[in-house]
Amino acid sequence: xxxxxxxxxxxxxxxxxxxxxxxxxxxxxxxxxxxxxxxxxxxxxxxxxxxxxxxxxxxxxxxxxxxxxxxxxxxxxxxxxxxxxxxxxxxxxxxxxxxxxxxxxxxxxxxxxxxxxxxxxxxxxxxxxxxxxxxxxxxxxxxxxxxxxxxxxxxxxxxxxxxxxxxxxxxxxxxxxxxxxxxxxxxxxxxxxxxxxxxxxxxxxxxxxxxxx
Ligand code: AP5
Numbered sequence: 001x002x003x004x005x006x007x008x009x010x011x012x013x014x015x016x017x018x019x020x021x022x023x024x025x026x027x028x029x030x031x032x033x034x035x036x037x038x039x040x041x042x043x044x045x046x047x048x049x050x051x052x053x054x055x056x057x058x059x060x061x062x063x064x065x066x067x068x069x070x071x072x073x074x075x076x077x078x079x080x081x082x083x084x085x086x087x088x089x090x091x092x093x094x095x096x097x098x099x100x101x102x103x104x105x106x107x108x109x110x111x112x113x114x115x116x117x118x119x120x121x122x123x124x125x126x127x128x129x130x131x132x133x134x135x136x137x138x139x140x141x142x143x144x145x146x147x148x149x150x151x152x153x154x155x156x157x158x159x160x161x162x163x164x165x166x167x168x169x170x171x172x173x174x175x176x177x178x179x180x181x182x183x184x185x186x187x188x189x190x191x192x193x194x195x196x197x198x199x200x201x202x203x204x205x206x207x208x209x210x211x212x213x
Pocket of ligand 1: 007008009010011012013014015016031032033035052053054056057058059060064083084085086087091120121123124125133134135136138139159168194195196197198201
């Protein structure tokens with residue numbers, strides 16, 4: 001089965017996904033992480049995606065379809081946590097077309113107000129190797145500039161600069177919010193208040209996931 005985590009940039013999807021993977025043993029598929037890995041590898045996909053990702057715009061659906069198909073098929077027998085896909089209605093329809101093998105059981109929507117999102121994203125830092133998220137104020141790494149988990153460098157993402165943040169928030173409103181309506185109509189969307197402490201957000205998400213496992 002698939003659980004989808006959806007929410008605006010900075011809502012805490014990556015942070016929550018990390019906790020949920022550890023607790024439930026889900027396979028996490030993050031399309032943002034996958035695209036950044038392609039960019040680092042300078043692959044054909046990475047070269048097509050780089051300028052769009054760095055500008056905060058969506059990468060074309062056909063590229064995302066390739067990524068999602070490969071990752072789903074590689075994890076056929078596992079419970080999957082999807083972070084960052086689907087991001088528009090077309091992608092939601094594509095995922096629906098795969099529902100026999102990969103049924104979406106719940107779509108967990110994290111909502112967070114705009115000023116908090118901007119504060120989180122502008123202060124965010126990530127491990128350039130394993131992508132673990134940090135925050136300069138609320139969650140700094142133990143050793144300044146280096147990841148607690150793998151010891152590699154912690155950096156600021158190109159799309160976390162302020163002008164890019166506003167593009168991403170606009171893209172979310174225009175392209176991703178209709179996905180919520182798509183899943184509401186199927187009775188699959190569960191709203192979570194994401195403005196709380198991470199551990200409280202996790203508890204709220206768990207109360208939903210526990211209904212399906
Ligand atoms: P992606 O990597 O998916 O980025 P995003 O959706 O913009 O989400 P973020 O990773 O920025 O935020 P998050 O919600 O994971 O928050 P986090 O936990 O890190 O996508 C990047 C790009 O790839 C897209 O813009 C697009 O170009 C492309 N792309 C990806 N998928 C695509 C698709 N399907 N189609 C087309 N293009 C696609 O937390 C943020 C910060 O807040 C951290 O510092 C964290 O420590 C802190 N924090 C987290 N939770 C809390 C809390 N509860 N309280 C206080 N601080 C918190």
